[in-house]
Amino acid sequence: MIQTLEALRDAVKGQGSKTLAVAAAGDAEVLLAVDMARRLGIASAILVGDEEKIRTIAAQRHIPLEAYRLIPEADPVQACRTAVKLVRDGEADVVMKGLVDTSVILKAVLDKEIGLRKGPVLSHVALFQVAGYDRLFYVTDVAMNIAPDLETKKHIIRNAVGVAHALGNPDPIVACLCAVEKVNPKMPATLEAAALVEACKAGELPGCRVVGPLALDNAVSPEAARHKGIQDPLAGHADVLLVPNIETGNVFYKSLVFLARAKNAGVIVGAKAPVVLTSRADSDEAKLNSIALALMISASNLPR
């Protein structure tokens, strides 16, 4: 079971060459991340985008373009479609976003004709390595689903559980985070947490165990759970942390990275192949981790 981001990068290196399809690759930050992944033996890449822009950046940043296949496509919409098709046709393993709006690349991913649509919900899964904890936390969804309803939350859990499986955790514990540990009808998130526990017991969420509602401390620390008198033996042992809404997720994500100095990775899952979206605010290491995470997921024997 992979429980550090370093182990994740090593596992991907050990799998042999994997390929990124970079959509609208004419972005210096993205090209630098891709080239770092290549130099470290994590991935090769096919660059789809504005050839002149890519060549200019490569010259300025000393990126050896001869190490890459380049598909000229100046139009960002077409570049996204081409990158997605490369994955669909088995020429690449993962789609990576370059200089194009997220909505454009996701539209190509979800395209009925050339896309990679699988389940009904795409969601973001973030991985965090926090000092003092012996395991990775999977936090979802901190970036994509704004205010998911109960059915959407089930898909978000399934997507995250698939990621945990890909990293060798066969039975992750999913905690439904809330502000309190008891069901309170004034807090809809607590009602949905209880419903998700029931859904898991009823077999709707295979390959995981679900606990909640829990506050964050009782989800990750057995000592805190004991202190609060929580009986559920899963409390304190969560791997996956389901946040009730995007504000909770985003503030949690930012507090982990910027205030708790956690290391991280992130990926969009729910399609037939994962999608990497790095942001300028990501550290170089976080960008590499995200590429490695996506490749690890694509390599797993999950049913596509």
Added chain:
Amino acid sequence: MIQTLEALRDAVKGQGSKTLAVAAAGDAEVLLAVDMARRLGIASAILVGDEEKIRTIAAQRHIPLEAYRLIPEADPVQACRTAVKLVRDGEADVVMKGLVDTSVILKAVLDKEIGLRKGPVLSHVALFQVAGYDRLFYVTDVAMNIAPDLETKKHIIRNAVGVAHALGNPDPIVACLCAVEKVNPKMPATLEAAALVEACKAGELPGCRVVGPLALDNAVSPEAARHKGIQDPLAGHADVLLVPNIETGNVFYKSLVFLARAKNAGVIVGAKAPVVLTSRADSDEAKLNSIALALMISASNLPR
């Protein structure tokens, strides 16, 4: 301007004796916190509660009851009313919750006849001291208001700004935290953030400056704000962090204390005197800090 929790405790010590009115004081953890505050010269206390219970705990925990005034009152509802009346009559400065439900003590605080009602909204303000930052963050509301509407958010801001003023910050910067930095009609918190900025410009939120919507990193780090291309000069310099809902606040609070190892304090404000509610999960230092925070607020020359 007080910018560390140690400075806060020192400032309260420097003010001379202040008094807590402890409601339903027959709780070992609460009595130990109160006695620690007494020994450190932060506060004395009047203990209202079940005399036998208080005497038993005091004997077991070596708490010198002769240092306290004790008002026997076995009924928790009456104990809350008595403690509130002590503050109202000027015999004590702050109400502190003992072994009684929060709802019971707040009912006494809000009682029209004997209570301390002032504005229309009570709210929780948490103070955090985070390693690497040179100032205290005021986070609100992580514990009381579940899903505040725009008008309630205005009161929550006013309450938190009053706390910042009490700690010597005459013009705190309030950031309205969201998942993104741009107004997005699909995310109501961003619309309300923009409305709060306008309300401040219109004079509805005096004694502060409001900025938002901002993600957490752009609220607290000028470098992150620059990196994201945010023009507002207030971005990155927030003192007060307004969270959009209780889940965001509670997960943020727990991640700061349990994952970022921040030091903290908390208090309920909005009444004529602050209310201290410590929890078993608080460290001894956090309990002391909360008592000091409440006493600092009660001592400030805020209009009551």
